[in-house]
Amino acid sequence: MSRFIRYIASGEWRDWVANGATLTPAPLEGGGSSIVVVVDFPDESYVPTSIPAVRGRNRRLLERRRLEREFPGSPLRTLMRLERRGAEGGGDAVMICAGGGTELAETLSDLGARHALRGVYTLALLAGMWARRAGCSTRRVLITMPTPAGVRLMYLDRGQPTLSRLTGPLGGGTSAEIARTVQYLHNTERAERGVALELWFWGVPDHEVSQYLPGDSEVRLGTSPTVAGLPDPRSGGFDALLQIAAHPSPGPQCAPPTMRAGWLARRLQRFVAVSAAAVVLLVILVVAALHWRTSMMLDEAQTFRRERERVQQSIAEWESALLERGFSRLEVQMLPDAAEHLQGGALDLDEALAVVGNAFGADADVEVSKLELQAGDPLTDVTGGLGSGVAPTDAGASPPPEGIASIETGCFGESAAHAAMQVDFGLRAGIGVRRREAALSFVGEAATQQRGWRTDSALRRLATLETLTVTGQGDDSADAARWRVCLRQGAAS
Amino acid sequence: MSGALAAVLGSVYRGRLLRSLLLSILALAIGAAVVVGMRWQYGLAQRERDAEAAALQLAQQAAQDLEALRTTLPERQARVRMLRSQGFTVAATRVDWAERVAGVVSALRPLGYAVDVGAETARALPASLHGWFDARGMAAPDFLTTDLSLQVQGLHERELLGVVAAAKTAGSGLVRLENCQIERRADGLGLDAKCRLRRYALLVSERSSRSPVA
Numbered sequence: 001m002s003r004f005i006r007y008i009a010s011g012e013w014r015d016w017v018a019n020g021a022t023l024t025p026a027p028l029e030g031g032g033s034s035i036v037v038v039v040d041f042p043d044e045s046y047v048p049t050s051i052p053a054v055r056g057r058n059r060r061l062l063e064r065r066r067l068e069r070e071f072p073g074s075p076l077r078t079l080m081r082l083e084r085r086g087a088e089g090g091g092d093a094v095m096i097c098a099g100g101g102t103e104l105a106e107t108l109s110d111l112g113a114r115h116a117l118r119g120v121y122t123l124a125l126l127a128g129m130w131a132r133r134a135g136c137s138t139r140r141v142l143i144t145m146p147t148p149a150g151v152r153l154m155y156l157d158r159g160q161p162t163l164s165r166l167t168g169p170l171g172g173g174t175s176a177e178i179a180r181t182v183q184y185l186h187n188t189e190r191a192e193r194g195v196a197l198e199l200w201f202w203g204v205p206d207h208e209v210s211q212y213l214p215g216d217s218e219v220r221l222g223t224s225p226t227v228a229g230l231p232d233p234r235s236g237g238f239d240a241l242l243q244i245a246a247h248p249s250p251g252p253q254c255a256p257p258t259m260r261a262g263w264l265a266r267r268l269q270r271f272v273a274v275s276a277a278a279v280v281l282l283v284i285l286v287v288a289a290l291h292w293r294t295s296m297m298l299d300e301a302q303t304f305r306r307e308r309e310r311v312q313q314s315i316a317e318w319e320s321a322l323l324e325r326g327f328s329r330l331e332v333q334m335l336p337d338a339a340e341h342l343q344g345g346a347l348d349l350d351e352a353l354a355v356v357g358n359a360f361g362a363d364a365d366v367e368v369s370k371l372e373l374q375a376g377d378p379l380t381d382v383t384g385g386l387g388s389g390v391a392p393t394d395a396g397a398s399p400p401p402e403g404i405a406s407i408e409t410g411c412f413g414e415s416a417a418h419a420a421m422q423v424d425f426g427l428r429a430g431i432g433v434r435r436r437e438a439a440l441s442f443v444g445e446a447a448t449q450q451r452g453w454r455t456d457s458a459l460r461r462l463a464t465l466e467t468l469t470v471t472g473q474g475d476d477s478a479d480a481a482r483w484r485v486c487l488r489q490g491a492a493s
Numbered sequence: 494m495s496g497a498l499a500a501v502l503g504s505v506y507r508g509r510l511l512r513s514l515l516l517s518i519l520a521l522a523i524g525a526a527v528v529v530g531m532r533w534q535y536g537l538a539q540r541e542r543d544a545e546a547a548a549l550q551l552a553q554q555a556a557q558d559l560e561a562l563r564t565t566l567p568e569r570q571a572r573v574r575m576l577r578s579q580g581f582t583v584a585a586t587r588v589d590w591a592e593r594v595a596g597v598v599s600a601l602r603p604l605g606y607a608v609d610v611g612a613e614t615a616r617a618l619p620a621s622l623h624g625w626f627d628a629r630g631m632a633a634p635d636f637l638t639t640d641l642s643l644q645v646q647g648l649h650e651r652e653l654l655g656v657v658a659a660a661k662t663a664g665s666g667l668v669r670l671e672n673c674q675i676e677r678r679a680d681g682l683g684l685d686a687k688c689r690l691r692r693y694a695l696l697v698s699e700r701s702s703r704s705p706v707a
Contacts, residue, residue, distance in 0.1 A: 113504075261504030265509060373672060
């Protein structure tokens with residue numbers, strides 16, 4: 001899009017189109033162009049002020065109130081800070097009004113409605129921008145420059161314009177205007193008396209400058225520096241400042257946001273478009289990354305699947321070979337284990353009767369009256385075989401009949417893992433206390449020494465549990481005594 | 494910024510700006526939808542990968558089990574043949590069992606006897622054997638059990654041992670003596686015995702014999 005510059009002065013306006021560093025006169029037609037307006041009116045005002053240390057929204061409100069109070073009814077105004085005082089944040093500033101009255105404001109509003117109005121600048125503002133970019137921001141200098149509306153005198157204080165006067169055309173009265181301006185600066189203490197003020201002549205050939213200098217020594221003719229990459233106002237004058245205005249970001253300007261709505265809208269649109277493009281780019285990157293990761297996942301899944309199928313194929317082949325030999329895998333896997341599991345807690349009647357014979361029947365005085373045997377439950381999950389030492393619970397065990405002394409209760413329990421047997425025995429009648437004691441001692445020792453079977457250790461004292469009675473009629477009163485003993489498969493205690 | 498935005502929204506450029514905003518939001522929404530869709534697809538792929546990894550692990554575990562089985566295969570095959578010949582894999586023939594035991598007992602001419610064969614019952618495998626099937630997602634078979642109750646009066650100890658041994662053999666399959674009460678007769682004519690034997694069989698069904706990884 002072409003960038004236009006419109007110069008507006010009293011009773012005239014001119015248009016240029018900017019193409020890089022060159023300006024070409026071209027009429028602004030139609031709408032939608034990007035334009036910069038440079039105004040050149042005699043009622044341009046620069047009012048020094050000082051700003052207290054406020055920040056943010058409060059500062060903006062303060063500046064707006066000051067400008068409204070100083071330049072009521074004129075929308076083309078701005079405030080520029082000169083320097084900050086210490087760490088407090090406040091400082092000197094200058095309030096600027098571009099002038100031109102309400103007619104100019106209406107003209108610019110209409111222009112802003114049809115085109116993207118980037119800003120409204122005064123020549124003094126443009127001169128200050130040039131000075132700051134040229135590195136002359138520490139100087140105090142009075143610039144004299146012819147413009148289409150006359151000769152403009154601009155005073156730059158530390159790179160900021162604090163005074164701008166539009167005088168008559170370049171001629172004999174120019175030196176007097178310069179002297180008057182210098183006097184004004186002295187009177188308002190903006191320039192130091194007794195020190196020659198530096199004076200730049202822009203847009204006037206060097207050999208012609210001397211005729212426009214005031215006669216006194218209050219001014220000292222200087223030359224503005226030539227800076228690479230910047231237009232040279234010393235030779236270019238007014239045109240050079242227009243080129244500054246054509247720069248993409250020329251600097252502070254005077255138009256309110258309502259006049260610049262078109263340009264602001266364009267900037268916002270661009271911001272939205274760039275943001276959206278950045279997000280879209282991010283989305284594309286994320287999508288690409290996800291796609292890549294997804295592909296990797298699927299490849300991994302494919303690899304796992306192939307490997308699984310290979311393993312399953314080999315297993316199936318092995319099982320087929322096994323089936324051909326007449327066996328199923330389940331049979332080979334389970335039947336031997338299941339049969340072995342059923343051996344747990346098995347009851348061998350031969351062995352059990354041998355134990356009874358050794359522990360009880362070996363003594364002729366011992367009479368076994370009853371034997372009850374119970375195998376371990378193979379369907380419980382108590383592992384281990386002999387010697388696990390798990391005693392059956394007393395659940396379900398019937399108490400011994402009356403007259404039978406039980407060494408240990410609860411021989412058989414539910415879900416016991418090991419075989420157990422319960423032996424009821426008595427002693428022969430009429431054998432006497434000595435033989436009775438010997439028989440019980442034998443049982444107590446023998447029963448606890450049976451390999452693979454264990455019993456209560458109290459059985460060893462079986463002989464001491466009987467009351468010895470000797471009477472005149474014979475010592476056979478205990479003939480009717482009966483005992484019940486429990487043995488379980490496990491290590492001898 | 495807020496002043497600039499207010500100026501734009503109050504100007505003729507409002508429509509243009511809102512249009513570009515809407516288009517950007519639409520583009521963002523489409524982009525977000527695409528990202529969500531891709532994320533969902535990624536989740537699916539991840540789940541598929543994890544499922545295949547788990548299945549592979551299962552198959553590898555089965556292969557390891559197989560490898561462990563191979564080392565003892567000859568012994569196991571021999572054991573299976575023996576168990577089959579013993580009848581461990583077939584259901585009981587209850588009548589034959591009862592008649593054979595009764596025949597053995599009656600030949601000893603006891604004072605009295607009774608042989609009862611109970612109903613066939615299914616019992617679950619213990620957890621240590623059940624777990625093998627559960628880990629492979631297979632239906633575990635049940636033990637089929639049949640109880641034989643033997644009551645005999647007036648036998649000697651050696652005769653009783655012979656009857657119990659004969660009852661175990663006559664049952665085929667795997668028969669255990671579960672409990673026995675032996676009491677000396679008060680009249681001195683031998684022993685009275687009440688014994689219970691249980692026959693176990695493990696029937697491998699068609700369903701549970703299929704390989705879990707097929």
